[in-house]
Amino acid sequence: MDWSIQEIARLASTTSRTLRHYGDLGLLPPSRIGANGYRYYDAAALVRLQRILMLRALGLGLPAIREVLDHETDAARALGAHLAWLRGERDRLDRQIGSVEDTITTLNRKEQLMAENMFDGFDPTEHREEVEQRWGA
Structure with missing residues (x-):
């Protein structure tokens, strides 16, 4: 068709x-x-x-x-690799959403923030190359 x-x-x-x-x-x-x-x-x-x-x-x-x-x-293989990447991104975003939701709940309850839980799903090394190019190592 x-x-x-x-x-x-x-x-x-x-x-x-x-x-x-x-x-x-x-x-x-x-x-x-x-x-x-x-x-x-x-x-x-x-x-x-x-x-x-x-x-x-x-x-x-x-x-x-x-x-x-x-x-x-090989379109099927390429799409399979892309699908795996998308699923990883979805998992990372789900962790970020959970982390932000927990922070909001903690702030609303006026409880002590738990720094260990606040950054799940955030990858500070993601932009390392760009930062080093702009401002050095």
Whole structure:
């Protein structure tokens, strides 16, 4: 089954202009072009678009995304790795939420804060490289 560019744009919450741009860059060529000039996408293209959108959400630029897609051709394996990362992020965010909720409860009860519990899920080393680049080691 093929989907039109308008259908894919609506489903992916993007624009047909964005999809055409991805096609022009070679990131997401249409699976076929109809006699009317409309672009159509098959299931493999949808999987590729899902990967593009996930990599964009991670902050990668389009040239980096192209490099990732060109080197990682096994979509299922790549999506599996991304899923594992997403689950790890979900767990980290769940720990942060719990930590902040506990802090709010403690503050509302005017109890002693437990510093050992306040920073679960926060990783101060996450931005270490950026900090060292800006201000030194």
